[in-house]
Amino acid sequence: MVASLKQIARECGVAISTVSRALNGHPSVSPATREQVVATAARLGYRPNTAARALRSRSSSTVGVVLPDMLNNFYAACTAVLQEQFEQRGYGMVLAVTRNDPSREREALQRLSSAQVEGLVLVPTSRRWELPGAQVPVVEMNRHSSRSGVDVVQSEERDGAREVVEHLLALGHERIAVIVGEQQFSTTLERVDGARQALDAAGLPLPAEYLLYGRHTRAWGAEAFRAAWALRPRPTAVFAASSELALGALHAAQRLGVSIPRDLSLVAFGDPDWFEVCQPPLTSFEQPLHEVGMIAAQLLLSRLSGEQAAPRASRVRVRGRLLVRESTAAPA
Numbered sequence: 001m002v003a004s005l006k007q008i009a010r011e012c013g014v015a016i017s018t019v020s021r022a023l024n025g026h027p028s029v030s031p032a033t034r035e036q037v038v039a040t041a042a043r044l045g046y047r048p049n050t051a052a053r054a055l056r057s058r059s060s061s062t063v064g065v066v067l068p069d070m071l072n073n074f075y076a077a078c079t080a081v082l083q084e085q086f087e088q089r090g091y092g093m094v095l096a097v098t099r100n101d102p103s104r105e106r107e108a109l110q111r112l113s114s115a116q117v118e119g120l121v122l123v124p125t126s127r128r129w130e131l132p133g134a135q136v137p138v139v140e141m142n143r144h145s146s147r148s149g150v151d152v153v154q155s156e157e158r159d160g161a162r163e164v165v166e167h168l169l170a171l172g173h174e175r176i177a178v179i180v181g182e183q184q185f186s187t188t189l190e191r192v193d194g195a196r197q198a199l200d201a202a203g204l205p206l207p208a209e210y211l212l213y214g215r216h217t218r219a220w221g222a223e224a225f226r227a228a229w230a231l232r233p234r235p236t237a238v239f240a241a242s243s244e245l246a247l248g249a250l251h252a253a254q255r256l257g258v259s260i261p262r263d264l265s266l267v268a269f270g271d272p273d274w275f276e277v278c279q280p281p282l283t284s285f286e287q288p289l290h291e292v293g294m295i296a297a298q299l300l301l302s303r304l305s306g307e308q309a310a311p312r313a314s315r316v317r318v319r320g321r322l323l324v325r326e327s328t329a330a331p332a
Contacts, residue, residue, distance in 0.1 A: 161194030221248020
């Protein structure tokens with residue numbers, strides 16, 4: 001039996017009108033009550049009457065999802081969660097992939113706007129993207145741009161990077177190279193900032209030559225690892241700030257004959273399944289993939305559930321956890 005507003009109200013101990021306002025994103029509802037109502041609605045399997053809504057508004061009952069990459073474990077896992085949540089609420093999903101190319105992002109947003117999608121989940125490539133045509137609710141996921149008025153949900157990038165580097169410092173490492181991707185992305189900046197915070201607290205520098213900016217690709221991970229290994233003095237640990245960078249670093253280490261962690265410790269950000277089974281298993285910061293996707297879907301669905309004026313934009317950060325495995329040890 002499909003849950004009703006009355007059932008949700010009974011579970012939460014609030015009035016039916018409060019439930020309706022919470023699901024419609026009305027600003028008069030407190031964040032705590034809104035969160036409780038949304039969570040209860042999801043648990044009970046509540047579905048808005050999408051047919052009636054479509055007749056009223058002549059809407060498409062379709063949402064767009066714009067991602068940089070579908071091969072990346074983070075985006076693949078989040079997309080599966082998004083699709084499940086949207087389908088449960090009667091929405092179809094249209095996917096676009098930008099490959100971190102601003103021109104592809106512009107084309108994707110233009111196509112989705114022309115298709116009259118009702119809302120968007122966007123992993124921004126541009127710091128200031130533009131959505132042509134009628135404005136619709138947008139949730140930025142994983143990264144955030146400089147746009148105001150949009151909801152944002154991401155993992156604790158800064159805290160995660162700090163925990164990874166603090167783990168290396170606790171093992172006795174003082175020369176730590178950091179391999180990251182494109183400098184314009186918020187995730188890159190926050191991971192670098194977290195690494196700096198840990199080093200600053202320990203009274204240690206992050207020299208410019210130890211901070212290697214490039215692209216989130218295996219090729220750059222391998223190239224940057226080779227560059228780090230050639231530094232003098234040589235780093236005793238490397239922080240690869242994404243799974244693709246970590247894979248490239250591992251390939252380069254094997255070709256160079258570098259033994260991990262005997263010659264050099266290696267840590268990563270993210271936690272695809274292969275981190276646990278590679279040799280050696282990689283120490284990493286696990287991002288809360290399911291939670292990020294779930295919250296992004298709930299935020300957008302809350303915006304789409306009614307015609308009330310949108311409340312102030314939400315910014316949600318979800319905690320991950322440090323997973324210590326066999327790729328880190330005290331420096332030789």
